[in-house]
Amino acid sequence: MHIPPPVYMFLAIIGMHYGARFLPVLTFQFSEQYLLAYAFILCGIFLLLMTVLRFIRHRTTIQPNKLDQMSSLVTDGVNRFSRNPMYLAMLLMIIGSGLYFGTFLVIIAAPAFVMIINKVQIEPEEEALETIFGQEYLDYKARVRRWM
Numbered sequence: 692m693h694i695p696p697p698v699y700m701f702l703a704i705i706g707m708h709y710g711a712r713f714l715p716v717l718t719f720q721f722s723e724q725y726l727l728a729y730a731f732i733l734c735g736i737f738l739l740l741m742t743v744l745r746f747i748r749h750r751t752t753i754q755p756n757k758l759d760q761m762s763s764l765v766t767d768g769v770n771r772f773s774r775n776p777m778y779l780a781m782l783l784m785i786i787g788s789g790l791y792f793g794t795f796l797v798i799i800a801a802p803a804f805v806m807i808i809n810k811v812q813i814e815p816e817e818e819a820l821e822t823i824f825g826q827e828y829l830d831y832k833a834r835v836r837r838w839m
Contacts, residue, residue, distance in 0.1 A: 695755065696781060707792050708788075710796040717796055718792075718793045724790055730787070731786050731787030742777050745768040751765060753777070764831060772836075774831070775837060785797070789801065
């Protein structure tokens with residue numbers, strides 16, 4: 692069974708929400724907390740939209756469970772800086788949500804998201820990309836980092 696990456700993101704956000712609510716000992720507050728939270732969330736949304744539009748422009752799939760439908764290797768736009776900007780966007784939204792809720796659980800949720808996505812999503816994607824695009828992908832992989 693394939694769980695889409697946004698589900699992991701929403702599970703992390705929901706977990707932090709309830710953690711902040713029921714474990715007040717793990718919460719914090721500071722003066723610019725909401726401003727910083729909104730900045731992270733909006734950057735994540737913007738990055739996600741920019742990446743999705745780039746994939747649409749290249750006429751390739753954005754669905755991580757449809758690796759066989761990849762028609763082109765996207766290496767321009769935000770993909771010049773990160774091989775996985777959609778997952779990076781989700782990570783920014785998790786961090787922003789943790790700041791918004793004011794919970795130290797973000798210290799667990801963010802790295803857990805990265806580890807899970809690396810294992811269950813990125814590694815299989817990289818294998819498929821290498822099979823489909825060969826040396827072109829290997830060159831891209833050597834130039835651009837996985838996350839940032």
